Each structure stands twice: as structure tokens, then as C-alpha cells.
Amino acid sequence: MKVLAVTEQRDGALRKVSHEVLAAARALADPSGGAVDAIVFAAGPVSGMDQLGGFGADRVLHAAHADFALYSPDGASATIASIGAEYGAIVFAATAMGRDLGPRVAARLGVACATDVTALGVEGSVVTVTRPICAGRVLQHGKLTGKTAVVSVRPNTFHPVASGKAGSVAALTVPAFAVRVASKGIRKPDAAVLDVTEASIVVSGGRGLREPANFKLLEDLAAAFGNAAVGASRAVVDAGWRDHGEQVGQTGKTVSPQLYIAVGISGAIQHLAGMRTARTIVAINRDKDAPIFKVADYGIVGDLFEVLPRLTEEVRKIRSS
């Protein structure tokens, strides 16, 4: 099966999730010895583009257009649709961009789209998928029987592969497209922050933090780890302490980091749904009977205002050694 991997770039650099998309594409192509093309949308050269071969791309298609500095829903969907029928599968990341773009391409090709996939398989020309539904409370197994299978894969579930492929870069002709909707730009927070869906480590806080200012303790811990994002329970998001973008759980985000540390979070069923696929879960809570301890691999019962500063200090020591 020939597979197209749709990469993502921002500010002229490939995003890490692009390598995960390539790993998923290889999983579909390899059983039949098929090729994987990686498509890159950009206004000009993109750093890391020439190294995509090392992550599994047989060929890199560079779709360059002045409108592609930012995400162009119309341009990207028209470009992929123009070549889409050549492929047995098209793989996106289940990110803000991939969730917007995947269904557009599927509608243009007249085929189904399976979003937020966590496992993929191939049976002949049929792509099989596993998707968490009901915010992770149920696993749905399904199959895509159209000519081209459009899927988006959840970040942090497919791990980048190392491959010795050359991954030659070829320019791809961008077809004419009508601009119906356009990005006017991206507003970034003052300091660069990792997204909870993409970070390897997530440290989340709940009501136990008592007041918004105390989230500084979690931010310090995240900074000590270096590769961590701050998450939040629904209770503190609804109270206006934290942005909805940080909310983990139903009506928030589903995360699958290597390490999830829940601090002052009791563990409502809707929260557990959003983080139960983390590899390792740590809970820090005063209440030894809190439901969060039923899913945590490791727990500390105690006052978070004493535990967190110590944890941050010890993590700093580890990271600097």
C-alpha cells in the first residue's frame, strides 16, 4: 500500500508530530512493501525536511506556496485531494491542523475519515483502526473500506522510527485553489509552553491547589523537568483559574504522556478518561481514599504544598546531574 504522510511545520521548522505520522504511515506501507511519501506545506524551505528519509519517508513532496507560511485549509486540502487517489492511505496527526484538514480531504475524495486513531493495521487493501471513543471509556475497532483510507493518529501514540532511507525532496505542483477561509496568524503565549497532548511529561493540578497563584508550584516542577506541560482538572478550568487548553479529561483533552503527575486532583471519572492511557501515573493527594490512587502507579499521600517544592528540587538535581 502506498501511503501519504501529512507533516506539520511551524515557523519554517517541522513539528515533532510529523515523525510520528511517518511512523504510522510506515506501519501501513511496510506489510505490502509499499512506499511512503511525506508532504510538507510551506512558503519556502523547511528545516528538517531533508532528514525525513531518516524517519521513514521514501520521498518528500515539498508543496511551496506563499499562502502556506500559515495553515491554509483550502490550499492544503486542494493539494492533497489532487494527488490523494494515488494512495491507499493518507495519514494526518490528530492535532488542531490534522483534525481540521483530514475530514476536508476525506470529503473531497468521497471516503471515510477515522480520527484520533491509536492503533493501525492492514488486511489486504483495508485499513483497520482502533480509536478511543466516549473520551477514552470505550475502544472502537473499525475498518476503512474506501479506495483511500484517511486517518489521523493521536499524538504520542506512534513512536518515530529510524530508517536509512534517502528521502529525496521533490517539488509538488500546488493546484489553483479558492481561499474561503484563511489564518490571520498565531498568537503565542509570552513564554513557549508545551501542549499537554504533545508533552512527554504532564503535571496537572486541581482544586487541591486552593488558588490560581499556586499553579506556580506546578509551573516550577514542569520547568524543572524541562519537557513537561502543565495540565488542569475541569474544576479549576471552570473556575477560571486556568485556560481550557490545559484541561485534561472529557470536554478537555486526552493525553498519553510517558509520565502524568496528578496533584491535588481527586480523580473524577471524566478526568480519568482523559489520562488513563499515560504510561506511568503518579498521584499526590492529601486524601488517601481519593479515586485517583486507584489508577495511579505510584502515590504520595500528603500535603502538596510540602511535597511539590521537594519534588521540584529533587528533579532539578537529577536534570542537572
Add this chain to the structure above:
Amino acid sequence: MKIAVCLKRVPDTTAKIVIGASRTALDETGVKFVPNPYDEFALEAAIALKEQAGAGETTVITVGTDACQETLRAALAMGIDRAVLLQSPGSADGLPVARALADELKSGGYDLILFGKLAVDDCNHQVGVMVAELLALPCITAAAKMTMSGGAVEAEREIEGGVEVMGCSLPAVVTCDKGLNNPRLPSLKGIMAAKKKPLDTKPVTLEAASFEITSLELPAERQAGRIVGEGAEAVPALLALLRNEAKVL
């Protein structure tokens, strides 16, 4: 201004989940159904926009069985003017559903078509944007903030590590995220009025699906781990376990 909201009836998010005998659908026995929570942001946006404009019409549309009439009445009770039920058992594939909705919407003369960003049951995240593609309309997905002026929409959507500002002109499709507004609760007067509002039913036949569910399963329960200790003194032991046993540091 004519605004349509496309709604889905979903199991309440706190409902106990039981997989049905077919293994391909959930057992609905005793399950409470509600309007999809994200669709409530769309309903509120439609009602508020009409109130601000002082004129217009709001319509709620769903694809589903007759059981959806109750869900549509809930939307009418919030303040939507009329409802349309496209009667069908539905489909696991979003595209046939999008086609049925697009067929209904195309002759409606709507300025704005609103959806929730995803339905919390099948988490497909796709029907709204597919409808826009089928109707060749602009679409902004997962809007957490929306402003309208002079026939144009500007919306903000949360993306990884930032906020993306998108703009388009009307008519347009927008899918709504949490943060857009606080959906109102129906008033008693609204509930009474809803009983008299028009609710049209039209049978539809969905096109063949190219996605099918082969089975459903409940994910393996996580096993409770262990309490490493109490208070700050337990921190070194925790970190040792994370490094040496879990190997995540």
C-alpha cells in the same frame, strides 16, 4: 440572519457504559441521553446572535431516530425557533451523515451553520467540516471565540502552543469549542413554548458507509499501584521508582 445548528443526541457523559450484545454498539438500556455538550455552545451562540440582531431565525437539525425529538425539544426550549429531524438510524461513518445534512442545508439560505467541534460519543470530529466542504463553504473548526462584523466572521481556535486566528466571510460553517459562551438553561416558559414550536420530520436514506465498526471493547482497567509514602520524605523514593522501575525519567 438565518442560523442553523446541527445537533447530535448522545449518552450523558456520566452514564455507565455497557457494550451491547452485538458488540458493535453500546447498550442504551436505562441510559440518559442529552444534547452533545459541544453542540450546546453552538445552540447558545445561535440564540445569542439572533437576540443581538433583533431579527432572524434559528433552526436546529439532527440526523437520528424518533428518540431525537426529545433532544430537539430541549434545543427549542433553550430558545431555538424550529427543528428538523432527518429520520435515519444514523451511521458510524461521518460522511454519509454530512451528506444528509448538506442536502437539507443547501436550500435553506443559512448565513451561518454551527456545529459542536465533536460529539462526545464517537469523537469523530468531522461532520461539520465535511458539510462545509460538500457545500463549498468556508469553515472554521473548534472556535473558542467568535466575532461577527459586516458579513465576516473572525474566530480564535486553540492550537498546540498558541491561538490561531481564522477569518472568513458569510455564509460559513463554524464548529464550536468550550470557552465560546456559557449555554443557558431552558426556562419554564421556554419549555412550555417549545411544545408548540414546529418540529418537521423527514425520512432520509444515508449513502453507503466506507467506515464500519467491527467491535467495541472496554479498555483494560488500570491496576492500582502503590503508595510510595507520606509527605515530602517520600519524594526520593518516588523518583528512584520513576527512574529505575518505570524508566520514565
